[in-house]
Amino acid sequence: MIKKKMIAVTALFTLLSSFTYAAQDMTAPKEYPKGELGKLVKLGEDIMNNTDTHPLTKDFVGNKLQCKSCHLKGADGKPGTAGGISSWIGTAAAFPAWSKREKTIQTLQDRSNNCFMRSMNGKRPIIDSEASVAMAAYITWLSEGKKIKMNEKGPWSEHNTKLYPKAVKHFKKIQKKATHENYLAGKEIYKNQCASCHGANGEGVAAFPPLWGKDANGNWLSYNTGAGMSKLDKAAAWVKSNMPLGQGNSMSDQDVADVVLYMNAQERASFDLKKRLLPREQMGYYNSKVLEEKHTVESNFKALGLNLEEIKNGK
Numbered sequence: 127m128i129k130k131k132m133i134a135v136t137a138l139f140t141l142l143s144s145f146t147y148a149a150q151d152m153t154a155p156k157e158y159p160k161g162e163l164g165k166l167v168k169l170g171e172d173i174m175n176n177t178d179t180h181p182l183t184k185d186f187v188g189n190k191l192q193c194k195s196c197h198l199k200g201a202d203g204k205p206g207t208a209g210g211i212s213s214w215i216g217t218a219a220a221f222p223a224w225s226k227r228e229k230t231i232q233t234l235q236d237r238s239n240n241c242f243m244r245s246m247n248g249k250r251p252i253i254d255s256e257a258s259v260a261m262a263a264y265i266t267w268l269s270e271g272k273k274i275k276m277n278e279k280g281p282w283s284e285h286n287t288k289l290y291p292k293a294v295k296h297f298k299k300i301q302k303k304a305t306h307e308n309y310l311a312g313k314e315i316y317k318n319q320c321a322s323c324h325g326a327n328g329e330g331v332a333a334f335p336p337l338w339g340k341d342a343n344g345n346w347l348s349y350n351t352g353a354g355m356s357k358l359d360k361a362a363a364w365v366k367s368n369m370p371l372g373q374g375n376s377m378s379d380q381d382v383a384d385v386v387l388y389m390n391a392q393e394r395a396s397f398d399l400k401k402r403l404l405p406r407e408q409m410g411y412y413n414s415k416v417l418e419e420k421h422t423v424e425s426n427f428k429a430l431g432l433n434l435e436e437i438k439n440g441k
């Protein structure tokens with residue numbers, strides 16, 4: 127009898143906690159706005175899907191990724207509507223928002239443009255360019271009906287703020303203890319659970335995006351060392367929630383930590399903020415108080431007290 131009651135209470139709890147989740151409707155609005163606004167939203171959507179080849183953005187991209195490579199498509203097929211970490215549902219309702227990285231209040235356009243320098247391994251587009259406005263229009267459309275609540279904690283939606291910082295902190299604790307053994311375990315996990323889509327050497331397969339390295343012409347394929355994804359703890363939070371594709375939250379925390387240790391120990395472009403900004407007279411307003419920032423694969427490991435050489439080679 128008591129046992130039955132316990133089960134009922136647990137079931138209710140599960141129902142309630144999943145209800146708070148389901149309460150967030152993670153789909154795009156059913157219809158585009160009419161007229162010119164609708165056209166702009168669709169242009170933004172097109173850019174999110176084809177960022178590295180779109181005529182308005184290709185010159186600002188230095189890899190083979192699109193925004194939707196990390197802001198995944200949900201059941202409605204729209205970039206950024208998948209329910210895991212880095213969804214864009216509700217993002218526009220959280221901006222302008224505080225950003226510790228830039229030490230300023232960021233607009234949605236600032237936030238999207240900065241991804242070009244880091245995740246897209248390119249240059250920062252001009253703030254009031256057509257592409258920048260169109261991307262902001264698309265992301266804003268995804269927040270239609272959501273309550274505006276500017277975020278003083280970080281440049282993330284309410285949904286991501288609930289999931290992301292906590293997961294990052296959790297994985298940081300695990301990652302700090304990493305050794306060469308974890309690297310070897312990660313290599314094995316990569317081979318078994320990731321390589322079929324992302325390639326034996328992280329080079330990507332057909333429509334499945336690359337994770338590291340260069341192509342035959344020496345061009346970088348994926349995100350650089352200034353991207354959120356290049357930080358061990360942040361990447362682990364994202365991978366846990368979103369990978370393997372369609373099977374988010376299926377891997378153990380240790381397996382995620384290990385496979386990310388392996389992934390982010392491989393070669394990728396270095397980040398030097400100064401080289402990612404257009405010349406002052408072209409760039410327009412750059413909304414940041416931080417004008418110098420550099421990262422390498424090695425320094426990203428060092429940030430968690432890890433020695434890259436030791437982790438990779440065991441000495």
Ligand code: HEC
Pocket residue numbers: 174177191192193194195196197212213214216217237238239241242245246261265281282283284286349353354355360364
């Ligand atoms: C390599 C993966 C990757 C790619 C590609 C990428 N992003 Fe992101 N993006 C992230 C991650 C991870 C976060 C959250 C992490 C953080 O704040 O450090 C994020 C956060 C954001 C946010 C804030 C969302 C929120 O509510 O938390 C916006 C807006 C955004 N990205 C726009 C873009 C745009 C626009 C593009 C394409 C030009 C893009 N991103 C490409 C990984 C990526």
Ligand code: HEC
Pocket residue numbers: 191194195196198199316319320321322323324333334335336337348349355365369370371385386389
């Ligand atoms: C079934 C195929 C599949 C498997 C297996 C898979 N991924 Fe992915 N992954 C994808 C696709 C597809 C995307 C991009 C989504 C899009 O473009 O719509 C992606 C995106 C990513 C990204 C961000 C984009 C980039 O290229 O940097 C990372 C990081 C990533 N996956 C890591 C992993 C890891 C680690 C594993 C193994 C634990 C894994 N994936 C397993 C298909 C897969």
